[in-house]
Amino acid sequence: MLTGIGHELLHLLQVISILIISISYLFDESTEDVLAHDSVFDYVIYSTIVMLYMLASDRLLGTSIVDSMIANAVLLLLIRQFVVAKQNALISHRLHTVNTDLEVAVTTKAHELELREQQYRSLFAYHAEPIFLFDLDGEVLSVNEAGSSVLGHDTETLIGSNILDIIEQTDRSAYTNVLRDLTNGRPQTLDVNVVTEDGSARVWQLMNIPMIIDGEVEGIYAIVKDITQMIVQQEQILYQANHDSLTGLHNRYALQEQIERLIADGRPFTLMFSDLDGFKEINDQFGHHMGDQLLQHIGKRLRSALLPNEYAGRLGGDEFIVVAEHNDDEILVERLRRLVYRPPYFMAGNLVEIHASIGIVRYPEHGTTLKHLLSNADLAMYKAKDKGRDETVIFAPALRVDKEERKLLMEGLDMALEKGEISLYLQPQVDASTKAIIGAEALMRWQRDGKFIPPSEFIPIAEETGHIHDLGRWMIHETFQLMYAFEQGDIDLPKLSVNLSVRQLFDEHLIDYLTTLFERFPIEPSRLNFELTETVAAHQSDRVLNRILELKALGIKLSIDDFGTGYSSLAYLVRYPIDELKIPREFTMQLEENREYQTVTATIVAMARQLGMALVAEGVETEYQETFLRRIGCNSMQGYRYAKPMPLDEFVIYYMKQNA
Numbered sequence: 001m002l003t004g005i006g007h008e009l010l011h012l013l014q015v016i017s018i019l020i021i022s023i024s025y026l027f028d029e030s031t032e033d034v035l036a037h038d039s040v041f042d043y044v045i046y047s048t049i050v051m052l053y054m055l056a057s058d059r060l061l062g063t064s065i066v067d068s069m070i071a072n073a074v075l076l077l078l079i080r081q082f083v084v085a086k087q088n089a090l091i092s093h094r095l096h097t098v099n100t101d102l103e104v105a106v107t108t109k110a111h112e113l114e115l116r117e118q119q120y121r122s123l124f125a126y127h128a129e130p131i132f133l134f135d136l137d138g139e140v141l142s143v144n145e146a147g148s149s150v151l152g153h154d155t156e157t158l159i160g161s162n163i164l165d166i167i168e169q170t171d172r173s174a175y176t177n178v179l180r181d182l183t184n185g186r187p188q189t190l191d192v193n194v195v196t197e198d199g200s201a202r203v204w205q206l207m208n209i210p211m212i213i214d215g216e217v218e219g220i221y222a223i224v225k226d227i228t229q230m231i232v233q234q235e236q237i238l239y240q241a242n243h244d245s246l247t248g249l250h251n252r253y254a255l256q257e258q259i260e261r262l263i264a265d266g267r268p269f270t271l272m273f274s275d276l277d278g279f280k281e282i283n284d285q286f287g288h289h290m291g292d293q294l295l296q297h298i299g300k301r302l303r304s305a306l307l308p309n310e311y312a313g314r315l316g317g318d319e320f321i322v323v324a325e326h327n328d329d330e331i332l333v334e335r336l337r338r339l340v341y342r343p344p345y346f347m348a349g350n351l352v353e354i355h356a357s358i359g360i361v362r363y364p365e366h367g368t369t370l371k372h373l374l375s376n377a378d379l380a381m382y383k384a385k386d387k388g389r390d391e392t393v394i395f396a397p398a399l400r401v402d403k404e405e406r407k408l409l410m411e412g413l414d415m416a417l418e419k420g421e422i423s424l425y426l427q428p429q430v431d432a433s434t435k436a437i438i439g440a441e442a443l444m445r446w447q448r449d450g451k452f453i454p455p456s457e458f459i460p461i462a463e464e465t466g467h468i469h470d471l472g473r474w475m476i477h478e479t480f481q482l483m484y485a486f487e488q489g490d491i492d493l494p495k496l497s498v499n500l501s502v503r504q505l506f507d508e509h510l511i512d513y514l515t516t517l518f519e520r521f522p523i524e525p526s527r528l529n530f531e532l533t534e535t536v537a538a539h540q541s542d543r544v545l546n547r548i549l550e551l552k553a554l555g556i557k558l559s560i561d562d563f564g565t566g567y568s569s570l571a572y573l574v575r576y577p578i579d580e581l582k583i584p585r586e587f588t589m590q591l592e593e594n595r596e597y598q599t600v601t602a603t604i605v606a607m608a609r610q611l612g613m614a615l616v617a618e619g620v621e622t623e624y625q626e627t628f629l630r631r632i633g634c635n636s637m638q639g640y641r642y643a644k645p646m647p648l649d650e651f652v653i654y655y656m657k658q659n660a
Helices: 004-027 031-036 038-061 069-126 145-151 169-184 228-242 252-265 279-286 288-305 329-341 370-387 398-416 455-465 467-488 510-520 542-553 571-575 585-589 595-610 623-631 648-658
Strands: 131-134 140-143 188-195 201-213 216-226 269-277 310-316 319-324 345-347 350-352 355-363 392-394 422-431 437-448 451-453 496-499 528-533 557-561 580-583 614-617
Touching (some): 145 216, 169 201, 169 216, 201 228, 252 310, 252 319, 269 279, 269 329, 269 370, 288 310, 288 319, 288 345, 319 329, 370 398, 398 437, 422 467, 422 648, 437 455, 437 467, 437 648, 467 510, 467 528, 542 557
Parallel strands (some): 496 528, 528 557
Antiparallel strands (some): 131 140, 131 216, 269 319, 345 350, 422 437
16 A cells, blocks of 8 residues: 555656656657657656655645646646757757758869869860860850960960961851851861961861850850871872872773763763883883883873873773873874873983884764773774884774684684694895895794784784793794704705794793704804894893893804884994894885985994994885995895795795805
């Protein structure tokens, strides 16, 4: 049974519990969590002490405060004061927290903005490429160090200047349009030509980026990339793709494009296809480096000889094409022969004359496609080459028939030797005063299906196909065998001449082959005469000299065929041990009508006599020619006036008759 004081203490504990529960409700926390707050715990202790004090006082006074309404009111007042104070504290704390968070956020944002500004400044100021800030009229508002450096001015000087002032006049209007179009807010890139402070011309690629503020374009950032070197490299690549690396002329690809454009436009034009005469001999004799030099000289002359509406190119090898937007082909050919082909070239210490065989086609008369035009031009050119050097042929439909015949000849040469179609003919060389035979020239003839094929037709084909090697060896073998038969028989032929081609002369096995023939056919070497073309002999090279000395060491005599028709240098006559000069048919044929040829021929004869060389005049057909030649000191002659080339049996009869 509780006493009266016990009931009061129990009531006090109930009040304290209600106080704590009330405070927990205000804090929205559990009772344990509320008591964990130092301020709440202190207040509860304080309130308990007050109430205990009041309880003790009541007991002394003999009253009951716990049951008193006043005590309850005091307690509620204390609770209300505590709650108000706590709410004020909470509001103050929360305001402080918010202020603190705002200060932190503002400080963080300010730092971020400062960091971004520093990043932008670093990107702008230290960027390796020049960066400009313009207004919409191109006036410079700002520029980085790279921009100042590339223009050769400090920043202060550049600010206020206008970018259009350094852009070439041809590009200013285009860049003005870019400045205007940037108001739509989309970046644009433009390549412009500029001139820097030092006067150098550069190509800039300007990446123009609009500076947008509050939705409006207020300026333009221009990032500059110097693409000058890239443009130069692109131009070099384009040049190399369209030009021949050796001559600098247009290459096959560029020529075809130009011809295709002319055809597409329906514009008439002339196409001239030229091939150098004797070029293979130069290559074979002196190597490709000498041939390349000649092609370079020809390319240079072609460029300087062209008119504005003419184009020249090299197809490859020694083949050139000229396309002219006119049909004055005769004037074109005459001009190019006069300016490009006929003037001699100075090479390796010699003045070298070069000629060209030229084929002509006209668009649209001779073809309406590139393929047909080139094919027909090729036919015309080969026809010109078959006619001899320095010739021009205009395409005609009949040439297609010739092409088929040419194809048949190429196929026929493959088996001509095996079938016995190739034979040896002899043309006598006579002493004009006595008409006695003093020698003969061995010539090759091809009889196919009962028809003779002229050497002028099959020899060029043989050179192209490589058959000339086998034919040449066969010819030398037959010459040795025939000379041996003559010496063993009753024919005392002082000299038998045979042509030696360039390929044969520089055949590495030639000397061994000749040595073998001398062993098999032991003839007198001095009776054998090799005729060299002037193309071979005229170049003063150690290779030519060494081979000539090797031939001379075998005892073989040497002569220069067609002297005076190809080269202007005479130094080789002194350097090389030449035994004989042959006056060309071209000179002999002109003696009756042309005094200049008379003078030149007389000079050749006099020079040969001074050098101790023998002479033979080719192509003698008339009494006048014979008389003139005898008068100037040339007695050895060869031509139709005396005898045409004849097979062996006819030659033997002719020899017996003349030398009876």
